[in-house]
Amino acid sequence: xxxxxxxxxxxxxxxxxxxxxxxxxxxxxxxxDARRLRWVDxxxxxxxxxxxxxxxxxxxxxxxxxxxxxxxxxxxGRMEFFQHAAKIFTLHGGVGRxxxxxxxxxxxxxxxxxxxxxxxxxxxxxxxxxxxxxxxxLNYPLREAFQFSVILSEVCQNIIEHSGAGGWVATQxxxxxxxxxxxxxxxxxxxxGLGFKGSLASAHAARYADRWSDSAALQAAxxxxxxxxxxxxxxxxxxxxxxxxxxxxxxxxIRSGTARVADVPEWDDSPALEENLPVFPGAQICxxxxxxxxxxxxxxxxxxxxxxxxxxx
Amino acid sequence: MSxxxxxxxxxxxxxxLVRRQVASLYSHLVTRPTGQALRLGIQSxxxxxxxxxxxILDFEQVVVLDYSCxxxxxxxxxxxYASPDRTAxxxxxxxxxxxHHREAIxxxxxxxGLALVADVLGHGFTVLGxxxxxxxxxxxxxxxxxxxxPAQVARTTDLGHERxxxxxxxxxxxxxxxxxxxxxxxxxLSALLRARRER
Numbered sequence: 001x002x003x004x005x006x007x008x009x010x011x012x013x014x015x016x017x018x019x020x021x022x023x024x025x026x027x028x029x030x031x032x033d034a035r036r037l038r039w040v041d042x043x044x045x046x047x048x049x050x051x052x053x054x055x056x057x058x059x060x061x062x063x064x065x066x067x068x069x070x071x072x073x074x075x076x077g078r079m080e081f082f083q084h085a086a087k088i089f090t091l092h093g094g095v096g097r098x099x100x101x102x103x104x105x106x107x108x109x110x111x112x113x114x115x116x117x118x119x120x121x122x123x124x125x126x127x128x129x130x131x132x133x134x135x136x137x138l139n140y141p142l143r144e145a146f147q148f149s150v151i152l153s154e155v156c157q158n159i160i161e162h163s164g165a166g167g168w169v170a171t172q173x174x175x176x177x178x179x180x181x182x183x184x185x186x187x188x189x190x191x192x193g194l195g196f197k198g199s200l201a202s203a204h205a206a207r208y209a210d211r212w213s214d215s216a217a218l219q220a221a222x223x224x225x226x227x228x229x230x231x232x233x234x235x236x237x238x239x240x241x242x243x244x245x246x247x248x249x250x251x252x253x254i255r256s257g258t259a260r261v262a263d264v265p266e267w268d269d270s271p272a273l274e275e276n277l278p279v280f281p282g283a284q285i286c287x288x289x290x291x292x293x294x295x296x297x298x299x300x301x302x303x304x305x306x307x308x309x310x311x312x313x
Numbered sequence: 314m315s316x317x318x319x320x321x322x323x324x325x326x327x328x329x330l331v332r333r334q335v336a337s338l339y340s341h342l343v344t345r346p347t348g349q350a351l352r353l354g355i356q357s358x359x360x361x362x363x364x365x366x367x368x369i370l371d372f373e374q375v376v377v378l379d380y381s382c383x384x385x386x387x388x389x390x391x392x393x394y395a396s397p398d399r400t401a402x403x404x405x406x407x408x409x410x411x412x413h414h415r416e417a418i419x420x421x422x423x424x425x426g427l428a429l430v431a432d433v434l435g436h437g438f439t440v441l442g443x444x445x446x447x448x449x450x451x452x453x454x455x456x457x458x459x460x461x462x463p464a465q466v467a468r469t470t471d472l473g474h475e476r477x478x479x480x481x482x483x484x485x486x487x488x489x490x491x492x493x494x495x496x497x498x499x500x501x502l503s504a505l506l507r508a509r510r511e512r
Binding site: 116119120123127143146147149150153154157161232233234236237240 | 346
């Protein structure tokens, strides 16, 4: 078996490192070594599940060596990571890990999304919590906080309508003291389906001819609101997500295949378009919603996890 | 006076209707299938009436309304009854519309080039969606007057008689107002609603 070292920080910015390492794994199967993992956000968590699911396509069940840090194990437990990971990986380590225990500071535990009923369940589960956290901790007016559930609903429906496969969603609040001086909400959504290029190919590839690529498909969907449906009512979800997230000064990015496209706010310096990334199936969406500027979340000098603990970065 | 044909009012509590139509415990108006089920339920009830109806889409108990559901339950509903293929005659007024509903409703209406009369909490009656300035001005005047012809509307606006006549005709064609039996006067849907309440 080939060992893949999980980065010490696992979030959108380091996800490609994990995929790159995973791409070198042959048919012997993979061992994902997460012992050094010190920080993981919702995108990183669902990314780890997705990486495991892709590794399992070799026909060999992948192994996951769990983190050594108690705080990370505890957090993964609160996010219900283990119950999903156990379906994909053979798990090793992680002494004292939680299973199925829910904690009040979690915004939305890792939740599988395979049907429209799951979307209803996500909205029902998260709406009250999200309204409370966004309005009280991130200073959003209540009417704006309500839009969070709408964003989540649309982004989950994107999995069902376009991927042809199931996926996961998770979301959590953090104090990005060092990066932004504010609290943020991070939403991670992933599927392992067709990806944007595959989903849009039958309706749009011909007019792009040899320019049809992951990047072209992503830009068509993200910027132009193109979908594979002829119904003009379709394709609104992503556009409205972009509009609302933009209004809140947030960041939204979609990675699919070998490309990533993003709406980048002024507080972030990542590129709006990345190409030639390591190939990965499906689509991976990351949304970061910062607290309103009046929020005082920058009292400590390090970014901290959901329970307020400082973490090394 | 009353419009060309008797108008029967019918109220749809969307929050209650979703529970009946989708046969689930979910109360939020999210997802496209939920919106489709709502639309079909509304169409079915309108069809059973067998006469022209003023349909009140009540959002008061709706907490979350997403774009996909709004597209199916609102935009496609309005679109259907504006199309020549419609199987019944219906006017629509949205009630109990809060700011967080308004964003989704307006987005889907604009997407299809549609408009809808709505009673927005804290703002009163307005037209949501796509409507040019002159018909919008005429709609406001008609809403204030209750029922009126082009001459009356022209007196309260800067549009002039001919442009008022055209604007009112557009409002009637788009079912944002109803034409009276004499064919020359129009009634605001808000006035129609008030008249029905007072009965």
